[in-house]
Amino acid sequence: MPFGYPAPPPARAPLPPPSAAPPPVFAPHYAPPPSFGPRFAPGYRPYVAKKSNTGVIVAVAVFAIVAVAGGLVAAVALSGHRTQHVADAGYSSTYPTTSDEPTTEATTSATTSSTEETTRSTERRTPTSQPPAGPRSVAATGDNPLFARADYGLQNIPCSLSRWATDQNSATRFFQSGIGCLDAMWSRMLDGADLPFRTPNLAVPRSLSESSTPCGSGGTTTGVTPFYCPSNNTIYMPMDRIEIETWGNHPGPYLSILAHEYGHHVQNLAGISEAYGNQRYDAGADSAAGLELSRRMELEAQCFSGMFLGSASVSGGSVDKNLYNEAWNAQDRGDDYARNGKRDHGSAKHNTSWWQHGATRNRNQQCNTWLSPSSDVS
Structure with a gap:
């Protein structure tokens, strides 16, 4: 088709620019397509069970360390990014599922003697960084x-x-x-x-x-x-x-x-x-x-x-x-x-x-x- 034919209609100028204030809650006139939706609700945080603080003997402590390590591996597998590769002609990307960063636990142990029990205390380390200020994206399609x-x-x-x-x-x-x-x-x-x-x-x-x-x-x-x-x-x-x-x-x-x-x-x-x-x-x-x-x-x-x-x-x-x-x-x-x-x-x-x-x-x-x-x- 030769350039300039047919001539497009004039573009429509916008109404006054949107205000800087947050918009009202969007109420769609009809429902979004059914059967789809995010896997987790906004703000979802996976539950992380607290570890027990009981004292155990050295041999049992070693077993517990192995068990905890296995649990951490499983937790990483469950909370890791879900990746979707999309091959297309104008948008090729990887979509990681964002989630709140889970808190981590550091385990310390001290052994006094061969006849004494090894005590273990779990110290919970809380992230000190705050969420960035300002506007944030909203994981939504039709009601974005x-x-x-x-x-x-x-x-x-x-x-x-x-x-x-x-x-x-x-x-x-x-x-x-x-x-x-x-x-x-x-x-x-x-x-x-x-x-x-x-x-x-x-x-x-x-x-x-x-x-x-x-x-x-x-x-x-x-x-x-x-x-x-x-x-x-x-x-x-x-x-x-x-x-x-x-x-x-x-x-x-x-x-x-x-x-x-x-x-x-x-x-x-x-x-x-x-x-x-x-x-x-x-x-x-x-x-x-x-x-x-x-x-x-x-x-x-x-x-x-x-x-x-x-x-x-x-x-x-x-x-x-x-x-x-x-x-x-x-x-x-x-x-x-x-x-x-x-x-x-x-x-x-x-x-x-x-x-x-x-x-x-x-x-x-x-x-x-x-x-x-x-x-x-x-």
Whole structure:
């Protein structure tokens, strides 16, 4: 399809920016999809039984030490991170299940003589560090605070982009400037919803094979496209995976891909990624329900990408109507584009429609794929 045809409708400007005060409790108009949910309730702390303080003889003490050591190993196994590896075309990551750090116990013993009993006292060491102050993410999908109010959207902030060119240095400067624009919009949005913000890191390697990350290496996990890794908070834009041979010197598609990966960063900051990882683990990553969850995740990032391009295009900065036009006509990817044999990204039609929906609505609630019927995320 040639660039500039058909012309997209004008983007919708947001209502006044959200206030800095915490939003009211979100009451969905209809229930989230059934059968899914976090394995543990927010604030859950695994129960740790206290060890007895009785005195025992040396031989029994040795046995007890072995038993305690075995118990600690079992406790570590039970409280360790549950990891979910997701292989897809725009979001390749590892989802650790966060939990409160358990207190540890140090055992001291003193032996007086061969005829005396060995006494053991257990000293409980309490962590002295306090939880970080400020906003915290909420492990939730459809009822996340990001969707708490109907007027939550991105402000129309002018974006100043570095000039695009197809060499690595120019591309890196372009993507860095794009992240600066995305930061300016999304930081205000997250602050208004009382959610945390930090800027993502950026890596622009020459090839995907150079992308050794906590989320996979050399394309074994990442498929064939750029990706976001929440484990190290980094967006990867390999030069051999951004389709330079297709888009050439048209910057719109590259910016929309960056905004899609940044959308996954927003999901991670809000706590959507954590809830999604738990739900998909419970459902089974490759089950019908698990793949539908993946499509909801990807299509939401598509919608967030459209929100950014639509808002920036009416702000008077570098994202002019031509760049917006290019991005508008470059969204028909989806599962066929991913080429991984799984229906985990959604059809080309839905990738296009969700991106365009975000671009013309510019409202977080309009991008809430988690409460949409299955027919809209197929």
